[in-house]
Amino acid sequence: MxxxxxxxxxxxxxxxxxxxxxxxxxxxxxxxxxxxxxxxxxxxxxxxxxxxxxxxxxxxxxxxxxxxxxxxxxxxxxxxxxxxxxxxxxxxxxxxxxxxxxxxxxxxxxxxxxxxxxxxxxxxxxxxxxxxxxxxxxxxxxxxxxxxxxxxxxxxxxxxxxxxxxxxxxxxxFKMSVIIHQTLVTYGIGESYLADHIQHWEENLPKHIKLAYLPNYGMVRLRLSTQGEDKNTLELDIEKSFAELKEFVKEWLVIDEDMSIQETVGKLLKERKQTVGTAESCTGGFIAHLLTMNAGASSNFKGTVVSYDNQVKKDILGVDETLFETVGAVSEDVVIQMVEGVLRELKTDYAIATSGIMGPDGGSENKPVGMVWIAVGNKDHIVTQEFHFRFDRMRNIQQTSYTALNMLRKFINNYVESETYNAE
CATH class of the missing domain: 3.40.980.10 (MoaB/Mog-like domain)
Structure with missing residues (x-):
């Protein structure tokens, strides 16, 4: 070696x-x-x-x-x-x-x-x-x-x-040995929960195959690695172990490739020849930033409305201004209307909306720092979910953005049921 x-x-x-x-x-x-x-x-x-x-x-x-x-x-x-x-x-x-x-x-x-x-x-x-x-x-x-x-x-x-x-x-x-990696991405389960879930399987891996946990913003990448001289044997062994791993984590599996969540969403949209737009309050355009990091994003991402101010939510997205007094900007009703506004104004197949309190100030007893409402949907159906993150301002923005993209991924794949989020 x-x-x-x-x-x-x-x-x-x-x-x-x-x-x-x-x-x-x-x-x-x-x-x-x-x-x-x-x-x-x-x-x-x-x-x-x-x-x-x-x-x-x-x-x-x-x-x-x-x-x-x-x-x-x-x-x-x-x-x-x-x-x-x-x-x-x-x-x-x-x-x-x-x-x-x-x-x-x-x-x-x-x-x-x-x-x-x-x-x-x-x-x-x-x-x-x-x-x-x-x-x-x-x-x-x-x-x-x-x-x-x-x-x-x-x-x-x-x-x-x-x-x-x-x-x-x-x-x-030099005479090179063979190194093979296989990587999958999970979302919605923390690293320690995942380790407990697959502990018995991990302990029985072939000695030449190593498992690495690579957590980042609610996602955990699991990478199998092997190294040796006989390429055919290594490929057979790692493919078998990788198939077993996918079965164990199928509940949280995002993709069985080493891809980011934004790349995964971009790939889904490109395959379906569909588009998305975003209405971002608390995330301030970060979701749009992630989507435009994808090469060829212009084929599936139409744009964003950074509606940080309530007047923008009203004037551009058509959010009912009475909601700001009755339920507040950080609410399910508001993000639903933000999604509807994006679908209408940007004429996209899908839309994402976020509204929340990123901190460090601005929270209250009823709506603490880290509280976020996210909505994703299309003209036929909108899914919403409330989250409570516990990080600093930048991490809350990032966590909200990645979570919103994962919600869209699940929505596109017709998996729209409520989930429990375990943040570590």
Whole structure:
């Protein structure tokens, strides 16, 4: 089994100023070709710390991949450190020099400086990985049957190099094992309830199959993973276990693919050539945001009315203004009329409406913070449900949005009965 450790370098990562998306993406791509990622490590711009991480990682992994620290400024210490680590002199990579000049003179329309050209100077011990999208080339080192790879930290540059250069090279250098994942998505049951429900089955899984629980906003993704040399045997074993798992969780099963709830809804609408619109009070357009994250959303999502103010509910959606005095904006009657307004004004097949109190203020004894009414429906039928979430403002907005999308999913699939929501 070939394994790897992925390292991101930079003080900005450690202090939280920049979110590290590189190591996660690299890990996913390595996994696809059969490389098992043992660790992901963040380290600051401190010479001794980086050196120690390299030493420690080389004792555990076949492949060590680093991102960051290859820029032209004084705080970018990765390249000089690697030259010292591999006891190497320097060389100039002519292809990188030409590319840097081309970028500055033809693309950026700026004068190229010595500092810029310095990025083409690399340790002699490395094999250069050409950076088509930027100025800092990547580097491939080999030492004691280990491979050390240094990549730029700019995400789009790094991703292009990994996809086009690094992955094919790793595959040609190492004998890959087979890694297979099967993932399904559940909704409406918490992680611990789910674990109790399938405990006996999980305990009797084949030893080479591992189960992971991946909870997020009311959903729990269940992922089965296996790794080995005999692809046919692995596929047969994991398919059998996956079929058993689907049967155990069928009451809460959303989809037997690794898809988000918004992707699942988008897929259903696309298959049926149908459309949806939203009327959002407390969620402020977040449901629309989720739906428009889907590629091709224009074929099934028509738009949203962010009716945060009651006057908008009345003027745009036609909600009876007397309801605001009698039952209040956060009520079943109001979300029903919001759905009717969307169906009428946007001329969609389905509609979603939300109204609630997201917090931290604004609640009362009868309508506490976290109380939400959601309605979904079409011209023939509307389903409503009251929820009580207990999170902070942003989490309440997100939880409401994902719950509304799941209600629509069930409605489209003609599963419209009331449900009990167990939030953890």
């Amino acid at each position: 070939i394994n790897a450790i992925v390292i991101t370098i930079g003080d900005e990562i450690l202090i939280g100023q920049t979110l590290d998306t590189n190591t996660g993406w690299i890990s996913q791509e390595l996994n696809k070709i059969g490389v098992w990622v043992k660790k992901r490590i963040a380290v600051g711009d401190i010479w001794d710390d980086i050196w120690k991480v390299l030493d420690d990682s080389s004792k555990e992994a076949d492949i060590i991949i680093m991102t960051g620290g290859l820029g032209p400024t004084a705080d970018d210490i990765t390249k000089p450190l690697l030259a010292k680590y591999f006891e190497s002199e320097w060389k100039t990579d002519d292809q990188s020099v030409k590319h840097i000049r081309y970028l500055f003179e033809q693309i950026f329309k700026r004068e190229v400086t010595e500092r810029n050209l310095k990025q083409a100077i690399v340790p002699e011990a490395c094999q250069v990985l050409f950076n088509e999208k930027g100025t800092a080339p990547g580097m491939w080192f080999e030492k004691d049957n280990k491979v050390f790879i240094s990549l730029p930290g700019v995400p789009h540059e790094m991703k292009h190099m990994v996809s086009k250069i690094l992955l094919p090279r790793i595959q040609s250098t």
